[in-house]
Amino acid sequence: MYNSGKIIIGIIIFLGLIAYPFWRNAGKAATPPKLEVGTQEKQCVEPTPYMKSSHMQLLDQWRNDVVRDGKRIYVNSTGKAFNMSLQNTCTNCHSKKTQFCDRCHTYVDAAPKCWDCHIEPKEQEQQAARSDK
Amino acid sequence: MLEKALTGNRSYFGWIAFLLILLGIGFQFYLRQLSYGLGITGMSRDISWGIYIGQFTFLVGVAASAVMLVLPYYLHNYKIFGKITILGEFLAVASVAMCLTFIIVDLGQPSRAFNVLLYPTPNSVLFWDMVVLNGYLFLNIIIGWTILGAERKGAPPPKWVKPLIYLSIPWAVSIHTVTAFLYAGLPGRGFWLTAIMAPRFLGSAFASGPSLLILFCLFLRKYTKFDAGWEAIQTLSKIVTYAMIISVFFVLCELFTVFYSQIPDHMYHFTYLFVGFHGHSGLVPWMWLCIVLAAVALTILINPKTRNNETTLPIACVCVFFSLWIEKGITLVLTGYIPSPLETITEYSPTVPEMGITLGVWAMGFLILTILYKIAITVKEDEAADAH
Amino acid sequence: MDSTRRSFLKIAGLSVLGLGAKPVADVIAQGGQPKIMPDPKAIVGKRWAMIVDQKKCLNAKEGCKDCVVACHTVHNVPDFGNPKDEVKWIWQTSFDHAFPGAENDYIQDYVKDSLRGLPFVVLCNHCDNPPCVRVCPVQATFRRPDGIVMMDYHRCIGCRFCMAACPYGARSLNWRDPRPFIKTPINRDYPTRTRGVVEKCNFCDERLAKGLIPACVEACKDKALIFGDLEDTNSEVRGVLRKNPTIQRKPHLGTRPEVYYIL
Numbered sequence: 001m002y003n004s005g006k007i008i009i010g011i012i013i014f015l016g017l018i019a020y021p022f023w024r025n026a027g028k029a030a031t032p033p034k035l036e037v038g039t040q041e042k043q044c045v046e047p048t049p050y051m052k053s054s055h056m057q058l059l060d061q062w063r064n065d066v067v068r069d070g071k072r073i074y075v076n077s078t079g080k081a082f083n084m085s086l087q088n089t090c091t092n093c094h095s096k097k098t099q100f101c102d103r104c105h106t107y108v109d110a111a112p113k114c115w116d117c118h119i120e121p122k123e124q125e126q127q128a129a130r131s132d133k
Numbered sequence: 134m135l136e137k138a139l140t141g142n143r144s145y146f147g148w149i150a151f152l153l154i155l156l157g158i159g160f161q162f163y164l165r166q167l168s169y170g171l172g173i174t175g176m177s178r179d180i181s182w183g184i185y186i187g188q189f190t191f192l193v194g195v196a197a198s199a200v201m202l203v204l205p206y207y208l209h210n211y212k213i214f215g216k217i218t219i220l221g222e223f224l225a226v227a228s229v230a231m232c233l234t235f236i237i238v239d240l241g242q243p244s245r246a247f248n249v250l251l252y253p254t255p256n257s258v259l260f261w262d263m264v265v266l267n268g269y270l271f272l273n274i275i276i277g278w279t280i281l282g283a284e285r286k287g288a289p290p291p292k293w294v295k296p297l298i299y300l301s302i303p304w305a306v307s308i309h310t311v312t313a314f315l316y317a318g319l320p321g322r323g324f325w326l327t328a329i330m331a332p333r334f335l336g337s338a339f340a341s342g343p344s345l346l347i348l349f350c351l352f353l354r355k356y357t358k359f360d361a362g363w364e365a366i367q368t369l370s371k372i373v374t375y376a377m378i379i380s381v382f383f384v385l386c387e388l389f390t391v392f393y394s395q396i397p398d399h400m401y402h403f404t405y406l407f408v409g410f411h412g413h414s415g416l417v418p419w420m421w422l423c424i425v426l427a428a429v430a431l432t433i434l435i436n437p438k439t440r441n442n443e444t445t446l447p448i449a450c451v452c453v454f455f456s457l458w459i460e461k462g463i464t465l466v467l468t469g470y471i472p473s474p475l476e477t478i479t480e481y482s483p484t485v486p487e488m489g490i491t492l493g494v495w496a497m498g499f500l501i502l503t504i505l506y507k508i509a510i511t512v513k514e515d516e517a518a519d520a521h
Numbered sequence: 522m523d524s525t526r527r528s529f530l531k532i533a534g535l536s537v538l539g540l541g542a543k544p545v546a547d548v549i550a551q552g553g554q555p556k557i558m559p560d561p562k563a564i565v566g567k568r569w570a571m572i573v574d575q576k577k578c579l580n581a582k583e584g585c586k587d588c589v590v591a592c593h594t595v596h597n598v599p600d601f602g603n604p605k606d607e608v609k610w611i612w613q614t615s616f617d618h619a620f621p622g623a624e625n626d627y628i629q630d631y632v633k634d635s636l637r638g639l640p641f642v643v644l645c646n647h648c649d650n651p652p653c654v655r656v657c658p659v660q661a662t663f664r665r666p667d668g669i670v671m672m673d674y675h676r677c678i679g680c681r682f683c684m685a686a687c688p689y690g691a692r693s694l695n696w697r698d699p700r701p702f703i704k705t706p707i708n709r710d711y712p713t714r715t716r717g718v719v720e721k722c723n724f725c726d727e728r729l730a731k732g733l734i735p736a737c738v739e740a741c742k743d744k745a746l747i748f749g750d751l752e753d754t755n756s757e758v759r760g761v762l763r764k765n766p767t768i769q770r771k772p773h774l775g776t777r778p779e780v781y782y783i784l
Binding site: 172179182248249254257258263315319473475476 | 677
């Protein structure tokens with residue numbers, strides 16, 4: 001290879017720059033934030049593991065059902081009925097938006113645009129809080 | 134072949150730098166538009182499409198003009214156009230790129246632009262516009278690049294290009310037919326509801342595009358070693374002449390239908406445009422400028438002595454281009470909204486950010502055009518040099 | 522292919538199948554599947570229509586705008602304070618703007634004298650053959666089976682083709698962020714919109730779904746707005762239409778509007 005010295009040094013510098021985020025945070029654990037669920041209710045619309053992984057899919061399905069199909073009642077897998085509404089159902093329980101929704105979204109760098117239109121819950125209307133582990 | 138755009142003289146790089154500056158300014162204004170909303174433009178509830186869509190409308194016509202070179206050369210073996218079909222195809226690429234960019238900057242929610250692909254809606258003309266514009270863009274990129282690449286290697290182009298070339302001919306007609314259909318199918322907009330909207334688009338396309346091509350050919354003749362050939366330029370000028378006559382004739386037909394039938398709500402739009410209506414006359418000077426430019430253009434073009442003259446021909450071409458730019462790019466879109474469906478009048482004038490963004494998109498188009506033309510010209514110059 | 526490679530592929534294929542088995546088993550194990558259904562309290566109709574009885578407005582107070590205020594309050598419609606950015610779902614205008622082309626020289630006499638020059642209420646006509654739905658490239662505006670022409674604000678790309686297509690000027694784009702300009706107390710039951718989407722009257726579909734009549738109809742104390750199901754021969758709208766001649770806005774365009782006016 002011609003100029004092999006310069007090229008190999010260049011590759012090493014390049015790899016170093018590319019891997020910067022990894023070696024800068026090496027050894028530090030980025031702990032997930034503590035979330036204030038905001039309610040005493042034991043269970044959400046669906047079981048917690050499902051909500052953790054797929055609440056956005058559920059909300060997407062809800063918005064199509066409500067807006068496009070005109071159906072507003074959701075009967076979950078245990079038979080309980082809910083009104084399909086982010087700002088009228090979900091935030092009735094999860095009223096501490098900054099301590100619940102925003103904390104996790106900031107942590108994973110998700111910026112949902114829902115709140116551009118859907119009205120955020122009033123922070124004063126907090127029910128008794130329960131912290132999530 | 135892209136590396137051929139990276140070499141050039143001082144004026145070449147000066148021009149590129151100038152375009153990049155305009156592009157940067159336009160981009161800054163666009164960021165402001167993204168954060169403020171489309172309200173930063175002069176558009177309003179009554180005039181919901183402004184110069185962004187106007188420029189797109191005009192450029193669709195310019196893009197289709199490639200077919201004016203491709204059709205005679207590939208379908209009818211008109212060898213004279215052989216050297217310049219690539220210029221037409223690359224002009225089409227730059228124009229369609231500008232069209233698509235103008236549409237994107239005009240969207241209220243551009244991050245959702247892919248919804249048009251995710252939720253295809255065959256009954257919407259805008260869906261088909263997206264299909265035909267993107268198709269035409271890719272067709273011309275592939276055709277132009279492949280043929281130029283083959284020319285550079287001194288070999289005949291691969292056989293699969295031929296069917297694509299033949300496809301591009303009706304496809305060119307489709308892009309401005311579909312764009313005309315955006316306007317011509319709306320029951321509430323009498324100014325646009327005319328069967329000759331698509332023919333009008335064709336007429337102005339075949340006048341504005343080739344006139345721009347003539348100007349490019351004359352420029353390239355003067356400043357590069359590429360000579361399109363006087364006969365090719367002559368044929369193009371004849372095409373521009375007839376297309377311009379037809380375009381003017383179409384407008385006269387519209388005027389007759391509207392004013393002889395005396396239907397009030399059809400007449401109001403034309404009255405506003407030509408003399409003003411109820412004290413509002415914002416577009417009147419533009420329309421008369423368009424008419425004067427068209428008259429000057431036709432005077433030069435119809436007389437063969439002035440049409441064949443290397444000084445007066447470019448003047449005519451500039452007049453044709455700007456006359457049709459005013460007609461399709463400004464008056465067509467805005468007059469559709471004046472008066473409104475409730476017969477109220479709201480006028481429109483573009484704001485500074487809006488003009489900045491428009492200029493930025495034009496700069497982007499010219500940048501693409503410059504790069505592509507530089508490549509094409511360099512390939513052809515090298516080829517001509519090798520031949521000696 | 523030699524036997525070791527073939528057996529590797531066999532084992533790999535089986536493993537993939539095995540990996541896929543768990544999620545399937547999970548879903549089956551869930552027991553009940555979620556069900557989606559309409560609210561039992563909802564008012565259901567087959568073809569919604571509205572009648573505007575102008576003569577009833579004669580009984581109204583001076584400068585009455587109750588229907589407009591009610592609609593714009595319930596739906597968090599912003600007030601930008603200038604006609605350029607204006608967003609309106611329902612508004613009042615003169616006869617010759619509401620019915621351009623329908624005027625004759627002496628209808629203005631009738632409007633001025635017998636109707637005391639009162640303005641006409643105009644709104645989206647929820648056409649049976651809506652040009653706006655025909656042109657929307659993403660089906661953000663669509664016609665429900667019960668006749669309501671709906672807006673899906675999640676999907677709208679803000680291309681404004683629908684605004685060009687509407688022959689009644691019923692649609693408004695949010696040219697800027699509307700939130701700072703909502704001058705009425707926010708209705709927390711209904712969202713706002715964001716910049717770049719088009720909005721218009723939705724015949725209060727969110728209220729119908731809860732068993733309530735449209736806000737404008739409820740707010741009109743003089744009962745000038747009548748709302749009902751045209752397919753129900755016993756409905757109030759059918760009764761009123763049988764007894765009163767009505768006109769519509771631009772019927773010759775074939776849009777088949779569902780708002781009727783009694784002069």
